[in-house]
Amino acid sequence: MSNPVNVLVAVAWPYASGSRHIGHLAGAYLPADIFARQQRLVGNRVLMVSGSDVHGTPIAVRAEAEGVSPQDIVDRYHGEIVSQWEQLGISWDLYTTTGTENHARITQEMFLAQLERGHIDKRVSDQFFDPEAERFLPDRFIEGECPNCGYGDARGDQCDNCGRTLDPIDLINPRSKLSGATPERRQTEHFFYRYSDFTEKLRTYLNSKTDWRPHVVNFAKGWLEDEGLLDRAITRDIDWGIDIPVDDLGPGKKIYVWYDAVIGYLSASQEWASSDANPGGADDWKNWWESDESRHVYFIGKDNIPFHALFWPAQLMGAGDLHLPDSIPANQYVTFKGGKASASRGVGLTIADALDTFQPDALRFALAAALPEQADTEVSEEEIGRRINEELVATWGNLVNRVLSMVNKNCDGQIPDTPGSAPEDHELLAAVDAAFEEAGAFYEEVELKAALRTAMKAAQAANGYLNATEPWRLQKTDPVRASEVLHTALSAINGVRVLFEPFLPFTSDQLSAVLGQPTGWHRDALVAGTPIDKPTPLFTKVELAEAD
């Protein structure tokens, strides 16, 4: 194959303020893991990083409400998230948090570099202040009567009743969501990032991305129309966050959470490079970030597009010569059917719920088959179960089981040394080998649903081959040919399981224990004489509740 490429698999940083649901999983984390696993099999050097986003107002407010420290909130949810990654088999090279010293230092370094280059300046602005909570308030934390429709509980940024976008200054009888007090307008001074400096460069950058998904490019370009990007404050009046590396503004101010969160991709790469997990040395991160040869792929939900297609590239441009995102295959949303039925029927199914109900690989399979790559996709608990039973278990699980059973029974419990040479034997193995190429092309485009279909097609070809050759019948009439057929079928499985590995890591490991570790993105030769025991099914069927 060609030379290994350094691939950065950058995955959206989950906000450590609550439990994640399977929409998040299908939107970013699962596709990232599938892609990363395949890229490793291909032989590329994959660095897959993310972490919990631990700063921001919601966490600070929640901590105050519960009478605990923000760190307690973060520890609770970070712990939950980390344990779920393990259960789901998400193969991070590093999953960290934005609460590390390393991250703070690198964020501050980037801030200083941009300040030095003139892309950061100070401005005074008016903001709402809660005199009781003694805290500046984001628009969303101000409520009042909607000036358009009179709705009493409109938020400062938007009215939930009439849907109009609002400015908190227009609210009638505004009150703080935190204390109920009437907010006051106060002047406050903040650092602004001059995103407007990069409007033209970003236009050029986006225009060069002709292969991106249309909804990603169009959406990002929409922000650049007319006056282009607006400068944004990158500091906040809050105690919980990263210190501003210059003290001009006085106390009580920190760096804004989203300015620092995206820097996590860079800081996590450096943390990984310096860790024991990497034998390549502390400067190894430069092979991803200071190299034109590397490839950066960002896995995010569509709500994150402006941050990754605009703000983050602008921050990178302002900091120096760092590698920009090469592709951002942002997914749309997974939506839930039967929203009014009940939580147990799939409405807002959390990752924890889903893991209680489904085998990890089975869950991965069902979500991968429904990835919202082009459009929002509807799922329900029934639909997930249906996919597991009718597609995964019936086609792939059963294929493995039927072949291993026959080999165990008819070939003295070991892999026979009887490769077949009939035309149909070659045809099947050629089809499996071709599937690697076909699926590989889909991975290059990050079309993971299509890659999964390719693997399923190969499994179906193997099932068809068995039905056509009927080894169970040959066993009585022509045992030599029967063992050729079984050898061929097992060879096919030996390839197909590699095609499935990115989707089904746990059961693929089970098969590796029998068939040996795959050596790459291809079908390995069988090792004759390897013992094959009576198999236990890889997957169990899901018991479906009666749909009503």
Next chain:
RNA sequence: GGCGACGUAGCUCAGUUGGUAAGAGUGCUCGACUCAUAAUCGAGAGGUCGUGGGUUCGAGCCCCACCGUCGCUACCA
């Protein structure tokens, strides 16, 4: 209000730059098979491609309007 995406078989979705009588999986019907988790394989039925106009020799793909769903709208992350 503005912007964007979507609306294709009962269900979940594919349909590259417009071009042979519109596809997959699943479900349904029929047939084959019985090694295998009542699993598999084959065949078939099933669609006015949201509606109405327009461009074109030709449109699911392009343009306009409308209807519906969802998202974003820059101090939520």
